[in-house]
Amino acid sequence: MKILLSCSGGMSSSLIAESLQDAGKKRGLDLSVKATGTEEVADDLNADHYDIVLLAPQAVYRKSAVQAASNDANVKFMMIPRDCYNPIASNKLLNLVEKELQ
Numbered sequence: 001m002k003i004l005l006s007c008s009g010g011m012s013s014s015l016i017a018e019s020l021q022d023a024g025k026k027r028g029l030d031l032s033v034k035a036t037g038t039e040e041v042a043d044d045l046n047a048d049h050y051d052i053v054l055l056a057p058q059a060v061y062r063k064s065a066v067q068a069a070s071n072d073a074n075v076k077f078m079m080i081p082r083d084c085y086n087p088i089a090s091n092k093l094l095n096l097v098e099k100e101l102q
Contacts, residue, residue, distance in 0.1 A: 002049065003033045003097065004075075006041050006066060007056035016056075016080075019087035023094045038062040045073040051101055052076040054093075057085050076100060 003020065007013035013035040024031030036044050038059050045053070053070040055063060057080055070077035078100050084093040 001029060001031050001051050003052055003054060004036060004044055004050040005033055005054045006036050006038050006059065008038060008059045013056055015087055016085060019090035020094055023090040038066055041066050042069040045069055045075060050075050052078060052097060054078050054080050056080055057082045
């Protein structure tokens with residue numbers, strides 16, 4: 001499973017990306033998570049295939065642009081709930097991602 005995780009600048013999302021990868025590893029999943037800024041989402045989607053794009057709650061002001069880029073690339077899109085945007089909630093977030101991809 002390949003996840004593109006976006007926040008305003010890509011900084012806080014790198015912490016979440018790392019914790020998601022750790023959670024996936026513990027479950028034995030083949031999981032790759034790339035952290036990126038909202039301005040780079042379209043380029044990232046053109047450069048590689050992703051199963052889903054996750055958008056950080058604090059970047060909700062960029063939702064329409066990121067969702068449009070996801071739709072153009074035929075990739076699922078999901079806003080991350082506020083209570084899941086922290087490293088200790090990575091299992092809960094991974095559960096939501098798996099449910100969304102079913």
